[in-house]
Amino acid sequence: MTFPRTPFHTRSCLVHQTLISAERLKENLENPDWAVVDCRFWLAEPERGERDYRRAHIPGAVYAHLDRHLSAPVIAGQTGRHPLPEAATFARTLSGWGIGAGVQVVAYDDSGGGIAARLWWMLRWLGHNAVAVLDGGWTAWQGRGYPVRGGEERRSPRPFTPRPRPELLASAAEVERLRTDPAFRLLDARNADRYRGENETIDPVAGHIPGAISAPYAENLTPEGYFRPAAELRARFSPLLGDTPPARTVVYCGSGVTAAHNLLAMLHAGLGEARLYAGSWSEWITDPRRPVATGGE
Incomplete structure (x- = not known):
């Protein structure tokens, strides 16, 4: 849709x-x-x-x-x-x-x-x-x-x-369930180095949620700071989503702020409305029982 x-x-x-x-x-x-x-x-x-x-x-x-x-x-x-x-x-x-x-x-x-x-x-x-x-x-x-x-x-x-609209939100418990489900996509909007756990200067634990795909929000922009045209945004996100509709896609970042940039870009591209894990990485790591991955996936 x-x-x-x-x-x-x-x-x-x-x-x-x-x-x-x-x-x-x-x-x-x-x-x-x-x-x-x-x-x-x-x-x-x-x-x-x-x-x-x-x-x-x-x-x-x-x-x-x-x-x-x-x-x-x-x-x-x-x-x-x-x-x-x-x-x-x-x-x-x-x-x-x-x-x-x-x-x-x-x-x-x-x-x-x-x-x-x-x-x-x-x-x-x-x-x-x-x-x-x-x-x-x-x-x-x-x-x-x-x-x-x-x-x-x-x-x-x-x-x-x-x-x-609670359907726009995903909780940590939902993320834990869907991150290994091939019917869903989990996107990480932080810079790729933070995703890999190589340059964490903000949060006390480095890495990403296992199963997440790196999708830095900064790549939605031109060098001049404008959003890329809708067609370019579609071309960017379509391979990341694959056959997964945005309604079964969750985006997170460090604290639930810049992840919204990806949600905006996807909607502007005509792909639909994805969900936000508002707690994001900084909430995920508050529970030491939750898994953490480093490097690429």
Whole structure:
């Protein structure tokens, strides 16, 4: 089964569900039914993204902090580094950002969409499909000389009703079962060296989940930081998936953030909607009974 790529027509408006260009965003910058969210974040310097936002951002954008807004508190020994918040908690956050029914959301960052894709996926997880990642991100916006603004911005709150889609998630127990099942695919979105266990600088255990296939999210991008054309993304993922449909494909990364980049790329390519193991590698290794592999597979 295939899914439509963005944009597509509804009866009332043009909705963007995967990627959007800087030009298209600029055309709608004054539209109150469009909400822009700045997701810039640096793992090694967690407050840098917000400082950069206050210095300059796309006019009207609110700021989403990966640790505070897009994640729940970490529980040592139980969760990964960026556990998902409760649906009701995140719905209140979205409401405070002025996001509700009928609002087109545009998320951006300065890292090729690696953080913005997390917000994109979370909105889809709660049933809000009118969300797209700004292709080329902050760099594309600045490079065109489009307007920017400093300080902090707020939008008038709107009611957000979550409609969770549990079928988009996979738990550690499910991953344990499916990783050896040939009817399923498990993709690792981290860099290939981390997958092999050769350069682990973030998590205390190196390697990957046995049975996983290396599929670094960075390979979805051109050297200029834009997503590759849909046809190229299809050509990239089709051999990785084989005969396995996306509905039986699970993607993970270090903490459930950049894995969403692969989910976005597959949907944009028209391949369908895969699942996220949100706890990812950093949750997997909290239980020493879970197996770990190194090298290639």
